[in-house]
Amino acid sequence: MTDATRSDSRRGGGSEIDPADVDLRVALGDKLALRNPIVTGSGTFASGQEVDRFFDVRRLGAVVVKSVTVEPRRGLPTPRMAETAAGMLNAIGLQNPGIDAWLAHDLPWLNSHRVPTIVSIAGNTTAEYRHLAERLRDAPGVVAIEANISCPNVDDRDIVFACREEATHEAITQVARVSSVPVFAKLTPDVTDISLIAGAAHEAGATGVSVINTLLGMAIDTETRRPKLAAITGGLSGPAIKPIAVRAVHQIHEAHPQLPIIGMGGVRSVEDVVELVLAGASAVAVGTATFTNPLAALEILEGLPSWLAEHGYATLRQLRGAWRR
Amino acid sequence: MSSIVSRGSSTTVQGRGEGPLRARCEVLAYRKLGGYHSLTFVAPEMAERAQPGQFVAVAVEAREATLRRPFSIYSVSQHGPWAGTVEIIFDVVGPGTRWLATRSKHHVVDLVGPLGKPFPLPAQPVSCLLVGGGYGAAPLLYLAQALAQQSLRVDMLLGAATQERIFNAIEAKRLSASAQFTTEDGSLGVEGVVTDVMPRMIEAAGTGVIYACGPMAMLAAVSAAAKELDVPCQVAVEEEMACGTGVCWTCVLPYRRKDGVVNLRACTDGPVFNGARVAWSAVGTSAMANAEDGRGRGRRGGRAEPAP
Ligand SMILES: Cc1cc2nc3c(=O)[nH]c(=O)nc-3n(C[C@H](O)[C@H](O)[C@H](O)COP(=O)(O)OP(=O)(O)OC[C@H]3O[C@@H](n4cnc5c(N)ncnc54)[C@H](O)[C@@H]3O)c2cc1C
Ligand SMILES: Cc1cc2nc3c(=O)[nH]c(=O)nc-3n(C[C@H](O)[C@H](O)[C@H](O)COP(=O)(O)O)c2cc1C
Ligand code: FES
Numbered sequence: 073m074t075d076a077t078r079s080d081s082r083r084g085g086g087s088e089i090d091p092a093d094v095d096l097r098v099a100l101g102d103k104l105a106l107r108n109p110i111v112t113g114s115g116t117f118a119s120g121q122e123v124d125r126f127f128d129v130r131r132l133g134a135v136v137v138k139s140v141t142v143e144p145r146r147g148l149p150t151p152r153m154a155e156t157a158a159g160m161l162n163a164i165g166l167q168n169p170g171i172d173a174w175l176a177h178d179l180p181w182l183n184s185h186r187v188p189t190i191v192s193i194a195g196n197t198t199a200e201y202r203h204l205a206e207r208l209r210d211a212p213g214v215v216a217i218e219a220n221i222s223c224p225n226v227d228d229r230d231i232v233f234a235c236r237e238e239a240t241h242e243a244i245t246q247v248a249r250v251s252s253v254p255v256f257a258k259l260t261p262d263v264t265d266i267s268l269i270a271g272a273a274h275e276a277g278a279t280g281v282s283v284i285n286t287l288l289g290m291a292i293d294t295e296t297r298r299p300k301l302a303a304i305t306g307g308l309s310g311p312a313i314k315p316i317a318v319r320a321v322h323q324i325h326e327a328h329p330q331l332p333i334i335g336m337g338g339v340r341s342v343e344d345v346v347e348l349v350l351a352g353a354s355a356v357a358v359g360t361a362t363f364t365n366p367l368a369a370l371e372i373l374e375g376l377p378s379w380l381a382e383h384g385y386a387t388l389r390q391l392r393g394a395w396r397r
Numbered sequence: 398m399s400s401i402v403s404r405g406s407s408t409t410v411q412g413r414g415e416g417p418l419r420a421r422c423e424v425l426a427y428r429k430l431g432g433y434h435s436l437t438f439v440a441p442e443m444a445e446r447a448q449p450g451q452f453v454a455v456a457v458e459a460r461e462a463t464l465r466r467p468f469s470i471y472s473v474s475q476h477g478p479w480a481g482t483v484e485i486i487f488d489v490v491g492p493g494t495r496w497l498a499t500r501s502k503h504h505v506v507d508l509v510g511p512l513g514k515p516f517p518l519p520a521q522p523v524s525c526l527l528v529g530g531g532y533g534a535a536p537l538l539y540l541a542q543a544l545a546q547q548s549l550r551v552d553m554l555l556g557a558a559t560q561e562r563i564f565n566a567i568e569a570k571r572l573s574a575s576a577q578f579t580t581e582d583g584s585l586g587v588e589g590v591v592t593d594v595m596p597r598m599i600e601a602a603g604t605g606v607i608y609a610c611g612p613m614a615m616l617a618a619v620s621a622a623a624k625e626l627d628v629p630c631q632v633a634v635e636e637e638m639a640c641g642t643g644v645c646w647t648c649v650l651p652y653r654r655k656d657g658v659v660n661l662r663a664c665t666d667g668p669v670f671n672g673a674r675v676a677w678s679a680v681g682t683s684a685m686a687n688a689e690d691g692r693g694r695g696r697r698g699g700r701a702e703p704a705p
Contacts, residue, residue: 115645122643122665125416138646146660150681153639153647157461160639167646167660302681310463363640364456364463366509367411367419 091377095387098133098354100332101279104216104254106133106188106355109345109388110373113309113336113359114139114192114218114258114282115164117369119178124185126366131373133355135187136282136334137178139194139220142203144170154291154300159310159338160360161289163303166194166223171207183213192218192258195243196226202246209252218334219247219278222260222285234259234285237272248277256334258282261313261320267327280332282357283320287313310360314338318351325352325393340368342375349388350395410442417512417642418442424504425482432561433486433532434498435471436506441481443510444473449540450633450669453483453510454641459492466493467638467664469536469610470511483510486535486564512641513668516540516608516631523605524550526598526628527573528591528619530611531557534564536633537610541572550574552602554594556615560585575602592618596626604628609672613680620672630672636663636681651676 096108111134112120119137120129129135147167154161168174171193182189191214193204201219208214221233221243233239240257248255257273259266261284270281286307291300299305317337324333335353339345340361348356361368380388412418422438429435443453447470454465468485475481489498500506516536519525525544527537534555541551553569556579563578563585570576577594578586587594591611598604609619610633623630636648643665652661653674661667 116640118644118646125414126412126419126642128413146658147646147649149679150647150649151637152649152681153637153645155462155464158463160464162639162645162647164646167649360463360639363642363645364465365419365507366640366642366644 089381089384089386091381093386094377094380096373096376097387098389100216100256100334100354101254104279104332108133108373108376109349109355110369110376111190111334111355111357112136112362112369113357114220116309116359116362119174119182120185120187121178121181123362123366123369127370130185130187132369133188134190134215135182136190136192136218136357137174137182138168139166139192140168140171140174140204141166141194141196142171142200144168144173149302151300151302152306154306156289156291156308156310157312159308159312160363161291161301161306161308162286163301163306165303171204175207175211179211179213187213188215189213190216190218190256192220193247194220194223196223198225198227198239198242198246201243202250205247205250205255209250214253216254216256216279217247217251218256218258218282219244220258220285221273222258232260232262234269235263237268240269240272241276244273244276244278254279256280256282256332258285259320260285260287261316261337262288265323266320267323270324270328270331274328274331280334280354281324282334282336283324284313284317284337287316309338311338311340314344314347318347321348321353322351322395329393339372340364342372342379345372345376346379346388346391349391350393352393354389354392412442415446417510418446419507419509421505421507422483424500424502424506427498427501430486430565431563433488433564434494435484435486436497436500437482437484438506438508439481440483440508441475443483443508444475444481447473447483447511448515449543450516450536451511451513452641452668453485453508454512454638455485455493455497456507457493457496459496462493464639465509465641466497467512467635467641469532469633470539471535472539472542483508486532488532509641513664514666516633516669518543518547519549519606521605522547522549524552524602526552526554526595526602526604526607528554528595528607528609528611529556529564530591530615531562532564533609533611533615533633534569535610537608538565538568538572540608541569545572550602552576552598552604554579554591554598556580556591556611558582590618591615592622595619595622599626599628606631607672609633616672617675617677617680620675620677624673631669632672632675633668634663634670634675635668638664640664651679
């Protein structure tokens with residue numbers, strides 16, 4: 073990778089770039105421009121307030137908030153997490169205060185701190201996705217909606233929306249139809265061909281896709297013979313899943329070169345960001361790394377300009393999909 | 398800018414305002430304390446902000462571990478040649494704590510803290526009973542100092558499976574008007590569990606508030622006994638924590654409010670809670686598993702500490 077980028081940089085005319093001159097701005101379609109490509113993984117950053125104690129979260133490209141549902145959700149019993157090799161399993165059960173309380177309590181804080189906000193929404197039915205998009209119409213400071221469609225569809229035997237092209241199409245159509253801001257479909261990698269699902273989302277009006285959500289996993293305590301999670305199974309995240317994220321972004325970018333992609337999965341360094349961008353991501357979310365280091369997203373953001381300058385690039389965008397055969 | 402460089406050491410401290418910080422801290426000392434281990438870190442800014450009941454989240458470099466490990470703050474010193482230190486007490490139970498036990502003077506460890514809400518100090522001049530199980534005694538000894546500074550009466554009741562698992566009995570005696578111990582095998586103090594002794598101590602000391610820290614099953618029993626005797630009880634709980642900073646919702650504890658039971662975050666809404674309000678029967682299965690079948694190591698309930 074380093075060799076490839078180095079020779080690229082020679083082509084780009086030497087490495088006389090000052091990190092201060094590096095342009096980190098990225099566009100995700102025509103209607104969404106972020107000041108930099110670093111955003112947060114939904115569910116790993118709450119709604120920004122907690123991490124703001126460590127750094128000014130306004131510095132990020134955007135904050136993607138924890139998925140919000142129509143009704144408040146109490147979530148699943150504990151244990152809700154289990155550490156695994158280079159990663160973790162979680163089964164939170166989308167605990168959140170519901171859209172009304174979220175709009176009343178969380179959005180005002182984000183607004184008062186002028187944080188570009190991407191609201192993640194999650195539903196049990198297509199109608200719920202539509203309802204959530206309606207409630208978010210013209211909500212201040214909301215620059216995009218991320219429809220977390222890695223959720224079971226109760227109207228279709230609990231089959232996860234993003235596991236089927238038709239269900240993806242239906243849910244995203246409803247959201248895109250009423251939304252006043254760009255819509256991103258958050259996809260699960262637990263499918264046979266993720267580029268088909270991305271295509272269905274795009275056709276239904278999604279501006280882009282966010283990949284990847286966690287992979288379904290399970291861990292058993294050999295002493296007690298009990299599952300380590302109360303919910304038995306849960307989502308795998310962290311460094312362990314990064315190669316899957318790179319693969320998923322790559323497959324989608326190959327099939328749909330114009331489709332904006334917010335890439336994520338195991339990102340914890342500047343090089344991880346560059347790797348996902350090379351595979352085809354336009355922006356990159358930091359997720360589980362924030363648990364390990366509450367300042368992870370900021371440190372990655374601060375490290376990007378010098379990495380790019382050292383390698384002779386004036387922007388990150390020019391690296392999008394620029395992996396070499 | 399979000400980073401400030403601390404005085405004296407080469408440590409970088411990151412944080413803003415009065416909240417928690419992240420810092421790479423030099424180890425000042427590693428000690429064995431009875432059956433437990435102790436690490437003292439040079440952490441002046443954390444020492445300045447810390448209050449009893451709060452914890453630090455420690456990055457461990459154990460193989461393939463990605464998450465921090467939470468530990469109660471046992472003591473802080475704000476003075477002396479090191480300008481401020483934070484000490485934790487721990488039991489070796491897995492790869493993270495095993496790695497920690499190999500740290501020694503001059504090693505550098507990455508800490509985040511102080512995290513969580515501290516024990517609320519009494520508004521009235523009441524007599525305080527501190528009930529600890531195993532290493533749960535550590536934050537209580539820190540609390541005892543703060544209570545003593547307010548000239549409040551402190552009584553200590555510590556329980557464990559064996560004498561070896563009672564943390565710092567000497568310090569408990571030194572900091573209290575009276576101290577009692579229970580062990581399951583009778584190797585120290587009364588043979589039994591803390592709730593066997595608690596009612597008598599409350600009566601003798603005229604206890605006005607109980608502070609407890611220990612295995613979840615013990616906290617449930619102490620809370621129930623306190624409720625029966627109509628004494629307010631603050632408990633410091635343990636739940637598995639992925640982030641420790643309030644962003645992931647893995648660490649929740651079912652808690653009774655006017656509008657029903659809600660899942661509160663042990664790391665930011667706690668770890669200190671009103672014991673009478675915790676919905677103990679709904680607390681996660683494995684936290685209490687030890688009491689049930691005694692087989693699993695489980696969480697802190699799985700230690701060799703009493704689970705009445
Ligand atoms: C607020 C709080 C304060 C604590 N204070 C102390 C203390 O003062 N002294 C002490 O010895 N221990 C304390 N613990 C427990 C301590 O965090 C665990 O013993 C430690 O994380 C075990 O790590 P490990 O890698 O050695 O064990 P493993 O069992 O291999 O850890 C695997 C995973 O489970 C988690 N885990 C394991 N045991 C516990 C537990 N009892 N509670 C929460 N998470 C657990 C780990 O953090 C890790 O993510 C505290 C826990 C909490 C939540
Ligand atoms: C504790 C936890 C909670 C999560 N909650 C959500 C959620 O509510 N909505 C969602 O779309 N993704 C959720 N995710 C998935 C992340 O946003 C992200 O897609 C995934 O964790 C992969 O990135 P990472 O490896 O960097 O964490 C959650 C992940 C974790 C670890
Ligand atoms: S441990 Fe993440 S919210 Fe408490």
